[in-house]
Amino acid sequence: MKSLFLAIVLMVQVYGFKIDLSHSEIKNGQTARITLSQEDGVKYNYLSIKDKKYKVFSNKVFLPISYYEKPKTLETTLHYTQKNQEKTKTLFFKVVDANYTKETLKVDGSRVKLSKENKKRASKEYAQAMKIYNTTSAKSYIRSKFIMPINSKITSDFGRARIFNKTLKSYHSGTDFRAKVGTPIKCVNDGKVVLVQNRFYSGGSIIVDHGQGIYTCYYHMSQFDVKKEDKVKKGQILGLSGDSGRVTGPHLHFSARVLGIQVDPLQFIELVNKEL
DSSP, rough: EEEEEEESSEEETTTTTEEEEEEESHHHHEOEEEOOOOOOTEEEEEETTTTTTEOBBBBEEEEEEOTTTTEEEEEEEEEEEETTTEEEEEEEEEEEEEOOOOOEEEGGGGGGGOOOHHHHHHHHHHHHHHHHHTTTOOOOOOOSOOSSSSOOOOEEOOOOOEEEEEEEEEEOOOEEOOOTTTTTOOSSEEEEEEEEEEEEETEEEEEEEEETTTEEEEEEEEESSOOTOOOTTTOOEEEEEBBOOOOOEEEEEEEEEEEEEEEHHHHHHHHTTTOO
């Protein structure tokens, strides 16, 4: 089995086919795109990291890097079929620290130190969401560039460490947009609504499946204008912004999941839009 280090060049010739990497280095919490050239007799199946598999669609695969991934050389394996023979190549990527900032928030104590009942509720909602995020369909709804869910000032970027009431609890898993209660929220691209629910942490929540393991999420909403299983178009109004869930004031929390991994939604949109 041959190996290839992909942190040096963006386009390389590898034993009969080309690999194009969108980034020479990948920051934690961000996404890279790998494009594999079309070659006769070669079918690309998936990229694996330990026990996790990332499906190749149309000779492309997204590589989302967890926020919690430490700087290191990440070893991955490309699985493909060549002339009916199963083969693999080992690829290495350099993960670097994004150096996210920290922010301190003061919220209602019941939202930080949870009661037994609220812990059970939050745990159930998390499991339900992860079941959705870990579902990858072959169909893609994306036909054009992504748009923003709202034209407003960003008040909190992805990746900030969240210190609630002087206790480090989490990191900011999305991008916050300023939005007074009742502001219309747009769907960022075509897709299918897979969750419409009032949840403990995220309040009024909508999740849209864009296909091939790509999901966008819209939180703290005050009104829903769509329901589960609805097919939605880019720019369609999903509902109205609000201040539900664990918040310090009204706003829209917008986030994205790629192949089950929480990633910087704006960096992911920029990455995809470059190709469309």
